[in-house]
Amino acid sequence: MAETIDPGWAWAKYEPSEQHPWDMKKAGHLFRRAAFGANLVELHQAVKDGPGATITRLLAGQPASPQYAELMQGAGRANIGHARATWIVRMLDRHPVHEKLTLFWHNHFATSFAKVNSAGFMVSQYELMHRHAFGPFGPMLQEMSKDPAMMIWLDTILSTKGQPNENYARELMELFSLGIGNYSETDIREAAKAFTGWEIRNGKWSLNKPQNDPGPKTFFGKKGNWQGEDIVRMCLEHAACPRFIARKMFRAYVSDSIEPTKELIEPLAKAYRESGLNSGKLLETILRSNLFFASLTYRSKIKSPVEFALGIVRGLEIAVDATAIATVLQTLGQDLFAPPSVKGWDGGPAWLNGQTLLFRQNLALALCSRSGQYVCSPGNGKNDNAIIREPFDLLAKHGCKSTKDRVDLLLQIFLQGDVPTEMRDRLIDYANTKPNLPVMWPRDELARHPLRALCHLVLTLPEFQLC
Amino acid sequence: MSSRRDFLKTSSLIGFGLTVPTFLGRTAFAAEPAGKAGAKDTILVVVQLTGGNDGLNTVIPFADPDYAKQRPTIQIPKDQIRKIDDSIGLHPALDGMAGLLQDRALCVVQGVGYPNPSQSHFRSMDIWHAASIKEQLTEGWIGNALKQKPFGAFHVAAGNESAPLALNGAPARVPSITSIEDFQLRMSATGGKDGKAQKNLIENAAKMPTSQPSLLDFVQKTALNTYASSQRLQEVAKNYQPKEAYPQTGLATRLKLAAQLIDAGLGARIFYVSIDGFDTHANQGGVAGAHANLLTEVSGAITAFFKDLAARGQRDRVLVMTFSEFGRRAHENGSKGTDHGSGAPMLLVGGKVKPGLVGKHPALTNLEMGNLKHAIDFRQVYASVLDQWLGISSAKVLGEGFKPVDVFRS
Numbered sequence: 010m011a012e013t014i015d016p017g018w019a020w021a022k023y024e025p026s027e028q029h030p031w032d033m034k035k036a037g038h039l040f041r042r043a044a045f046g047a048n049l050v051e052l053h054q055a056v057k058d059g060p061g062a063t064i065t066r067l068l069a070g071q072p073a074s075p076q077y078a079e080l081m082q083g084a085g086r087a088n089i090g091h092a093r094a095t096w097i098v099r100m101l102d103r104h105p106v107h108e109k110l111t112l113f114w115h116n117h118f119a120t121s122f123a124k125v126n127s128a129g130f131m132v133s134q135y136e137l138m139h140r141h142a143f144g145p146f147g148p149m150l151q152e153m154s155k156d157p158a159m160m161i162w163l164d165t166i167l168s169t170k171g172q173p174n175e176n177y178a179r180e181l182m183e184l185f186s187l188g189i190g191n192y193s194e195t196d197i198r199e200a201a202k203a204f205t206g207w208e209i210r211n212g213k214w215s216l217n218k219p220q221n222d223p224g225p226k227t228f229f230g231k232k233g234n235w236q237g238e239d240i241v242r243m244c245l246e247h248a249a250c251p252r253f254i255a256r257k258m259f260r261a262y263v264s265d266s267i268e269p270t271k272e273l274i275e276p277l278a279k280a281y282r283e284s285g286l287n288s289g290k291l292l293e294t295i296l297r298s299n300l301f302f303a304s305l306t307y308r309s310k311i312k313s314p315v316e317f318a319l320g321i322v323r324g325l326e327i328a329v330d331a332t333a334i335a336t337v338l339q340t341l342g343q344d345l346f347a348p349p350s351v352k353g354w355d356g357g358p359a360w361l362n363g364q365t366l367l368f369r370q371n372l373a374l375a376l377c378s379r380s381g382q383y384v385c386s387p388g389n390g391k392n393d394n395a396i397i398r399e400p401f402d403l404l405a406k407h408g409c410k411s412t413k414d415r416v417d418l419l420l421q422i423f424l425q426g427d428v429p430t431e432m433r434d435r436l437i438d439y440a441n442t443k444p445n446l447p448v449m450w451p452r453d454e455l456a457r458h459p460l461r462a463l464c465h466l467v468l469t470l471p472e473f474q475l476c
Numbered sequence: 477m478s479s480r481r482d483f484l485k486t487s488s489l490i491g492f493g494l495t496v497p498t499f500l501g502r503t504a505f506a507a508e509p510a511g512k513a514g515a516k517d518t519i520l521v522v523v524q525l526t527g528g529n530d531g532l533n534t535v536i537p538f539a540d541p542d543y544a545k546q547r548p549t550i551q552i553p554k555d556q557i558r559k560i561d562d563s564i565g566l567h568p569a570l571d572g573m574a575g576l577l578q579d580r581a582l583c584v585v586q587g588v589g590y591p592n593p594s595q596s597h598f599r600s601m602d603i604w605h606a607a608s609i610k611e612q613l614t615e616g617w618i619g620n621a622l623k624q625k626p627f628g629a630f631h632v633a634a635g636n637e638s639a640p641l642a643l644n645g646a647p648a649r650v651p652s653i654t655s656i657e658d659f660q661l662r663m664s665a666t667g668g669k670d671g672k673a674q675k676n677l678i679e680n681a682a683k684m685p686t687s688q689p690s691l692l693d694f695v696q697k698t699a700l701n702t703y704a705s706s707q708r709l710q711e712v713a714k715n716y717q718p719k720e721a722y723p724q725t726g727l728a729t730r731l732k733l734a735a736q737l738i739d740a741g742l743g744a745r746i747f748y749v750s751i752d753g754f755d756t757h758a759n760q761g762g763v764a765g766a767h768a769n770l771l772t773e774v775s776g777a778i779t780a781f782f783k784d785l786a787a788r789g790q791r792d793r794v795l796v797m798t799f800s801e802f803g804r805r806a807h808e809n810g811s812k813g814t815d816h817g818s819g820a821p822m823l824l825v826g827g828k829v830k831p832g833l834v835g836k837h838p839a840l841t842n843l844e845m846g847n848l849k850h851a852i853d854f855r856q857v858y859a860s861v862l863d864q865w866l867g868i869s870s871a872k873v874l875g876e877g878f879k880p881v882d883v884f885r886s
Contacts, residue, residue, distance in 0.1 A: 163757075164757045164758045164811060164813075167757070167758045167759075167810070167811035167813075168810070168811065169810045169811075171810065172809055172810015172811070173809070173810065174757055174758065174809055174810065174811050174813070174815070175809075175815045175816070176755075176757045176815070179595070179596070179816070183596050183598075189596055189599055194595060194845060197595075265691065266690075266691060308690075308691065308692065309690075309691060310691070311691060311695070339635055340635055340654075340658075342635075342637070342638055344635075349637065349638075349752070350526075350597070350598075350752075351597075352597070352598050354638075355638050358691070358694055359638035359639060360638065361694075361695065361698050362631065362633070362638065362639040362649075362651060362652035362698070363649070363651030363652050363653060363659070363698065363701065363702035363706075364633060364651070364652045364653050364654050364658065364659060365638075365652070366698055366699060366702050367658065367659060367660065367661055367706065368658070370661055370662075370678075371661070371662045374662055374663070374664060377664070378664065429684055431684065432681060432684060435677055435680065436677070439673055439674070439677055442673060444670035444673075445670065461664045462663070462664040462670070462674060465663070465674075466674060466677055466678065469678050470681050471681055471682060471684075471692055471695040471696045471699055472692060474695045475692060475695065
């Protein structure tokens, strides 16, 4: 498959053509990948504006709500549960692309509260990644090496002169900058000496001179009195670094199934290196590219739990309890601030196994049912028709009258109508069949209930698992 | 590296032949009725110790003076060690397993590893899962074994755990399950007819033909397999009464669920569980502490599981096998922990294992970059399990050249 992709074509800018028109499907694809999905209005707007303007708008985002930054600083630092919930709120706020990229970096520098055990340090690390998300990779990696959460997570704080701990040195090279095969075990042992005496004082990085090894180390074949900053710099200068990051971003934003061959990655890596490892530009090149909008890229990823859950929330236009969402994400396999290992989440098909699939389908049902634990009813029970709490309200807002309209609208929002005709027919058949609902139910409920079931069925379609 | 593997994982999942899990529809590979002593259909339970278990403080060469030198602060005092013979013994946290040894149900395979060991957690774990040191690893050894004989299998998962590479490549996707209660599809139905219509629609969606092998195909097959397994499992009695008290730990809970699934007579013969936390770079402790706590959890869970099944007449059907991606450095580091190493022991528990030690403890005077050398390739242990326990040709799964180790009683 991959052999046939011309790298020149792949990374050139996508321009809509008769053969590859800009349409609802491509707009949905863009929102799923770059952000966390879209609602109907956003999709229509994107189709109208075209890919160029839409991507520009998405990358710029809108000014984030300042109260959420404060919430992260206050409640988030006090309690990891609040930090998780606040992050969910920010993902649903006005700059989802920024949060998605921060989540990419969280998966890259995969640090877990399970060991760090300080919500304050986890939030500081989140803010470090948030601050540098679109910027050059170098300063982010330098700061990350001195980040307290990271220093606890990979034992830098325990590494002392004569008795270096190799944990950070190894993962710096294997997982954060170069990838396996680009360094030796000796490089790891030598680099570890350079990080000795690094400790946390007053919540910040500090050098404990007596515990620091000032002597010569041979790293990548060069001898010098290297310190940790030198080691990080030499990793950043290594030819493997831009390739490694470009490949990782390819996996996150382009495809689980297209092989990121050397030929395909090289132009991306070259541009990345020439831009001074500017990650925002790398992302922009990917999002605007022919390959990103090509048919082999379309639906070639499995949604992560966050993408699955927030995609439903955005599409349904409901307000949710972010704490409950953050909690259910744990059972779906994506516990924010607690990735399973320093390698992060495996992603791709590993997201879906028997148990997590069932959890996903059951979560979809709960999100369709306003009585569930996830859906908030703003207005404290006030009967305000403008508030959407469940599929019935959404369909009413968009003026659906017939059964066919309703099925098509739900399919449009969640799958941009792209399902087999037979499946659509089955859904219409189902929606046309009167369920035997208890006669004592209030009339309102008799109208609302079948639409919950219908929306749930749309969300259980296999296509909806794909990103 | 990881990206390539993940890609290949995907492609290996594409295009497998069967659509319905074989064990659900057939009885050919089903177990003898539960409770029947000496049932011949053997069961394998793999227990993964994630993070690199410190083998040297698990199976300890206490008589070797170099042991104490290598471990100035985290050594286990001689008098606390559960002795296997005059020179080798178990960490005291493995008390339960020491009891199993008395009961002739524990086999300790020493010095297990592979050539040119990788000290990356992820690469080394992949090697153990795939039973291969090829650069690109796409399928697991159990997945490949299931191609030879499509036994039923379950991955009994902790909350935040994805399916292991070891199970990749199986003809029907091996389901992960965290609890029977959770393993069901909920519907908004109020009446039987509506519920049935919804269920039909959901199942039909998983059977819609796809134009080409793709991720969609993968999702559909996962879904189909899951819905079928789920239905079957709901018939399993929910109130399992173990015949042995299980500790209140994550691993024990997972093994208890495995025991329940075995007892239900579903015919599943392979179970996979994991316990994480063995990456003890710092403050790993000695007799007590982080590493001891982990060993306590492992020993308590496996011991309870084995005794529970033995009390149900399944003693001779079950084999539990532990492994970790590597052992740890012989000399402790400055943080009172240990860095990544290589050779380490594997523990086998079962009614039919050869009790005691197999192989020699790696010499502490002959280290390789400070690490213990292996003498037995882990694929030789896999070969014994495949050939002599599961009745699956190891040559077909692992390739030729892995001589089985003598770990079973004849």
